Amino acid sequence: xxxxxxxxxxxxxxxxxxxxxxxxxxxxxxxxxxxxxxxxxxxxxxxxxxxxxxxxxxxxxxxxxxxxxxxxxxxxxxxxxxxxxxxxxxxxxxxxxxxxxxxxxxxxxxxxxxxxxxxxxxxxxxxxxxxxxxxxxxxxxxxxxxxxxxxxxxxxxxxxxxxxxxxxxxxxxxxxxxxxxxxxxxxxxxxxxxxxxxxxxxxxxxxxxxxxxxxxxxxxxxxxxxxxxxxxxxxxxxxxxxxxxxxxxxxxxxxxxxxxxxxxxxxxxxxxxxxxxxxxxxxxxxxxxxxxxxxxxxxxxxxxxxxxxxxx
Numbered sequence: 001x002x003x004x005x006x007x008x009x010x011x012x013x014x015x016x017x018x019x020x021x022x023x024x025x026x027x028x029x030x031x032x033x034x035x036x037x038x039x040x041x042x043x044x045x046x047x048x049x050x051x052x053x054x055x056x057x058x059x060x061x062x063x064x065x066x067x068x069x070x071x072x073x074x075x076x077x078x079x080x081x082x083x084x085x086x087x088x089x090x091x092x093x094x095x096x097x098x099x100x101x102x103x104x105x106x107x108x109x110x111x112x113x114x115x116x117x118x119x120x121x122x123x124x125x126x127x128x129x130x131x132x133x134x135x136x137x138x139x140x141x142x143x144x145x146x147x148x149x150x151x152x153x154x155x156x157x158x159x160x161x162x163x164x165x166x167x168x169x170x171x172x173x174x175x176x177x178x179x180x181x182x183x184x185x186x187x188x189x190x191x192x193x194x195x196x197x198x199x200x201x202x203x204x205x206x207x208x209x210x211x212x213x214x215x216x217x218x219x220x221x222x223x224x225x226x227x228x229x230x231x232x233x234x235x236x237x238x239x240x241x242x243x244x245x246x247x248x249x250x251x252x253x254x255x256x257x258x259x260x261x262x263x264x265x266x267x268x269x270x271x272x273x274x275x276x277x278x279x280x281x282x283x284x285x286x287x288x289x290x291x292x293x294x295x296x297x298x299x300x301x302x303x304x305x306x307x308x309x310x311x312x
Contacts, residue, residue, distance in 0.1 A: 029056040031269040036064035037071025037084035038168050039194050040212035041256050044110060044287045045084050048277050055276075059269045067192040068168025069093075076100055081264035082274070085257040086112065086168030086212070103262040105307050107300050109277060111290040113239030114173055114252040115216040116226040117197075119205045124153045127227045127236040130177060130251065136160070136208065138178045142185040146206065154206070160188035161200040161209035167192055173210055176251040198222065213239045214288035228252060241290040256289065266311055278304060 035045050042065050049061040066074060068085045075083040076096035089097075089106065097104060116133065118125055124146065135141045135149050136158060146153040163170035165182065170190075175181045189200055194211040201207040202222040216225050216239075227236035230250045243249040258277065264270045278301050281291035292300065 029269050029272060030058040031060070031267060033059065033061045033082065033264075033270055033273055034064075034080045035062065035082040035084060036066050036074050036080045038068045038086040038256070039065045039163075039192055040086040040112060040169055040214070041084035041109070041258065043212075043214050044256070044284055044289055045082070045258070045277075047283050047287045048273075048280065051280070051283060052273050052276050056269070056272070059273070061273070065192060067164060067166035068171070070166040070192070072096070075104075075259060075261070076102055078102060078261075081261055081267075081270055083259040085259060086254065087171050088257065089259060104259045105262060105265065105304065107258050107260065107274070107278065107304060108255050108292065108296065109258055109300070110256045110284045110292065111241075111244050112254055112256050113213045113244040113249050113290075114169065114210055114254065115213040115239050116208065116210045116228060116252075117201050117216055117223045118208050118226060119201060120222070120224045121205045122224060124150075125208070125226060126224060127229070129229045129232050129234075131231065133177050133228075134179075137162075137174070137184055139183065139185045142187070156206045159200070159204045159207040160185075161197040161207060162188055162190060163194070163197075163211065164190040164192045169194075169211060172254055173252075212289075213244075217288035244290050245293070262307070262311065265308060271308060274304060275301075 042063060046063045049063055053059060053061060068087055071080070071083050072089065072093040074080050076093060078100060116128065132149050135143045143149050143158060145155055145157055147155045163173065171181050174184045178184060191197060194215045197209040197211050198215060198219045201209045202219070216223055225238060227238050228249070229236045237243050237249050239249050239252065244253040247253065260270070260274055265274065278297065281297060284291040
């Protein structure tokens, strides 16, 4: 046998051993990971879970949609390992975690733009200012008809759909549009499931709704997205990745997070899943959200590894 043949044999053996080791690692990871929270971040976490389970089929991952607020209640009670959040954790939620001994790590995983959507046959409201949205959504103005917002618009009732009060999307939208978290008119069809808003707006020419831009991207054949200007006279901007990252899509661009319990991070399946989550910007892209820039992605990965080292 020649030296080159020996070398090929060794390389082949190493390759076979590598495959065997990878397969062994995949088989070794077992257990359960419980995720709940934001319906916006759900799309990312569900896609991450699907791809991770292809590599580690013995890990069972469940992803719920209780809304950011509803999810934090479960998280603070120790019912979940990972909390999806479309806004940062709030002081009462921090206190609830402290009370129950829940220590956690906050990680940013993506950026998002909130999309305001209308029916495709709506030709009059394809551009709107924040002030016009406030006229519709603030309880003190609560425009009933489109003509209440602009007298040149139809004298027809506005049919509204949007996020429920347990949703981080609701918190964020009401803060930047109405001026204070949770300040909103109540006579609209609220849901923690954004698919209900898709169906509602797609089914009524005079409807308007809002949710994370990924739901618009998934249903752009049924809906029309609205270009937003911070105030009259300023540029109307669409929620594209470039506009969100540059800060041009004001004020409806936002960061997205996951919160991970530190005691859960001690479990191999959770640790490896979170590492996987932070590496896979391509899955964020395919979920129709905006991946973190490389510098910020590296910061989040370093933050995770530093926390893991402190747990050893």
